[in-house]
Each structure stands twice: as C-alpha cells, then as structure tokens.
Amino acid sequence: xxxxxxxxxxxxxxxxxxxxxxxxxxxxxxxxxxxxxxxxxxxxxxxxxxxxxxxxxxxxxxxxxxxxxxxxxxxxxxxxxxxxxxxxxxxxxxxxxxxxxxxxxxxxxxxxxxxxxxxxxxxxxxxxxxxxxxxxxxxxxxxxxxxxxxxxxxxxxxxxxxxxxxxxxxxxxxxxxxxxxxxxxxxxxxxxxxxxxxxxxxxxxxxxxxxxxxxxxxxxxxxxxxxxxxxxxxxxxxxxxxxxxxxxxxxxxxxxxxxxxxxxxxxxxxxxxxxxxxxxxxxxxxxxxxxxxxxxxxxx
Ligand code: PSU
Ligand code: MN
Numbered sequence: 001x002x003x004x005x006x007x008x009x010x011x012x013x014x015x016x017x018x019x020x021x022x023x024x025x026x027x028x029x030x031x032x033x034x035x036x037x038x039x040x041x042x043x044x045x046x047x048x049x050x051x052x053x054x055x056x057x058x059x060x061x062x063x064x065x066x067x068x069x070x071x072x073x074x075x076x077x078x079x080x081x082x083x084x085x086x087x088x089x090x091x092x093x094x095x096x097x098x099x100x101x102x103x104x105x106x107x108x109x110x111x112x113x114x115x116x117x118x119x120x121x122x123x124x125x126x127x128x129x130x131x132x133x134x135x136x137x138x139x140x141x142x143x144x145x146x147x148x149x150x151x152x153x154x155x156x157x158x159x160x161x162x163x164x165x166x167x168x169x170x171x172x173x174x175x176x177x178x179x180x181x182x183x184x185x186x187x188x189x190x191x192x193x194x195x196x197x198x199x200x201x202x203x204x205x206x207x208x209x210x211x212x213x214x215x216x217x218x219x220x221x222x223x224x225x226x227x228x229x230x231x232x233x234x235x236x237x238x239x240x241x242x243x244x245x246x247x248x249x250x251x252x253x254x255x256x257x258x259x260x261x262x263x264x265x266x267x268x269x270x271x272x273x274x275x276x277x278x279x280x281x282x283x284x285x286x287x288x289x290x291x292x293x294x295x296x297x298x299x300x
Pocket of ligand 2: 137255
C-alpha cells in the first residue's frame with residue numbers, strides 16, 4: 001500500500017482523513033469532468049478541515065492518496081478496470097490500473113485505518129434482481145466492514161425498497177442527514193423513509209463512535225440528500241432512467257458493466273444534466289464527510 005505524502009503527514013499529525021473512491025472517476029463520469037470533480041472534491045475536504053485520500057490501484061499497486069499527476073493519469077486512463085473488493089488481488093497480480101468501487105474502497109480504507117469515506121451513490125439491489133440475482137457487492141461489504149460511507153442515497157436505476165431491505169438484513173444502519181426520507185441520488189426523496197434521522201455532523205460522528213464502540217462490525221450508511229437547488233425533477237430524471245434501464249435489458253448488458261452503462265446513458269439522455277447534479281451531490285457529501293471526520297477526531 002502506497003501512501004501519498006499528504007496522507008502520511010495527516011496520519012503522523014493525527015488529522016482527520018476522508019477516503020474517496022475512484023470508480024466514479026474511471027467509470028462513473030466522462031473525461032474531463034471526472035478530473036474536475038475529483039479535484040473539487042479533494043479541495044472541499046481540505047476546506048472543511050480534513051485531508052482527502054483518493055484510493056485507486058495504479059499499475060498493480062494500491063494507492064491511498066493520489067497527487068495531481070496521478071489523479072490526471074487515472075482520469076484519462078482508457079485501460080482502467082473497475083475493481084470491487086473481490087477483484088483486487090487478481091487485478092493487482094496482473095499489474096492493472098483500476099478504479100476502486102465502494103466495496104474495494106471500504107476494504108482498503110479499513111486496512112489503512114480511515115474510518116470515513118465519501119462518494120456519490122453506493123451500489124444496490126438491481127431492478128429485476130429476483131431473476132438476475134444482481135446485487136452489488138457494496139452491500140455485503142457494508143455488512144462486514146466498519147467503514148462509514150457518506151452517499152446521496154442510491155439511484156433509482158436500482159430497486160430502492162429491496163436495497164433497504166437487504167441492508168437491514170446485513171445489519172447496516174441507515175441514517176439520513178437532515179431528512180426523514182431516504183434520498184434517491186438526483187432527487188431528495190425516494191418515497192422510502194430512512195430508519196433514522198440526525199441533523200448535524202457532530203451527532204453523526206457520535207453515532208459513528210458508538211456504533212464502533214458497540215462492536216457492531218458493520219459499516220454505516222449516511223444518506224445526505226442532494227441540495228434542493230441542484231436536485232432534478234423526479235418526472236424528468238425518472239423517465240430518463242426508465243429509458244436507460246430498458247436499453248440495458250435490450251442490449252443484454254450484464255454483470256459489472258450494468259452500472260457504468262446506465263450512468264453513461266443517463267448522462268447522454270439527460271444532455272449532461274445528470275452529470276451536473278452528480279458533481280454537486282458528491283461535493284455536498286465530501287463537505288459533510290469532512291465535517292464528520294473532524295468531529296469524530298475530537299471524540300476519540
Ligand atoms: N453509483 C453511482 N455512481 C457510481 C457507482 C455507483 O451513482 O460511480 C459505482 C460505485 O463505485 C459503486 C459501483 O461501488 O458503481 C457499484 O457497481 P456494481 O453495481 O457493479 O456493484
Ligand atoms: Mn452487479
């Protein structure tokens with residue numbers, strides 16, 4: 001595992017660190033918006049008092065914290081693969097460059113001693129999972145790795161009620177920040193209630209500390225709704241999502257290609273409006289995660 005100078009110094013000085021995933025860079029957004037987003041997210045974390053640690057695999061080596069040249073290299077890489085927790089070992093032996101998914105990033109963050117991680121959306125139970133069995137490895141990782149993940153809920157490319165049921169079975173607490181509802185990524189409500197609501201980074205940090213102290217052994221999912229001014233109208237985006245899901249079925253897209261295919265198609269069909277909202281919500285999550293990380297450091 002290679003640590004950037006910035007992350008190593010943060011550990012030495014006992015500063016708050018926030019992990020960031022990189023599949024969002026390699027497979028979630030097109031170049032150059034992916035690079036702009038990655039830089040802005042890192043800056044937002046620094047502005048809120050913490051140190052960003054973007055996690056990725058570069059030529060077979062795990063990196064915790066990337067410098068700007070490495071970030072750019074990853075954002076432009078056309079040969080980068082998508083690596084989940086189970087893929088890591090094989091991808092590393094092959095010397096590949098990879099964006100780490102939520103599951104792989106949680107695993108690495110946990111090994112590195114980083115308790116909190118910010119992203120856009122986590123994977124979940126796909127629509128039609130009763131026949132396809134397509135359930136993201138992110139959910140099982142949340143069930144067994146004690147990393148707190150700050151997200152904007154999950155996209156309605158997924159079956160949100162089934163995703164919430166699955167997380168309940170996996171003993172993963174779901175806490176919405178400043179809302180009674182579980183958010184649906186581009187929109188502030190999925191129509192499902194979140195199990196719990198807490199309204200400040202300090203309260204969320206206390207819940208994190210207690211969850212860990214209880215030896216729960218599972219991750220926590222913090223659902224932070226997209227800011228009102230950046231949210232898309234449900235009528236508009238849900239129609240776009242329906243169309244993309246239909247195309248994926250028609251074209252027989254399966255396995256790990258499903259999520260990247262849908263994200264790219266939704267961006268095309270929405271003429272970039274989904275991408276703009278996506279960037280806004282990731283920034284919003286980075287700010288919350290940084291404030292939580294700082295509050296958490298003050299507790300432990
Ligand atoms: N959801 C998004 N954007 C993303 C992803 C999910 O809105 O970029 C990425 C994350 O890295 C997540 C992964 O961990 O997709 C899940 O992929 P799968 O559904 O194949 O498990
Ligand atoms: Mn899948």
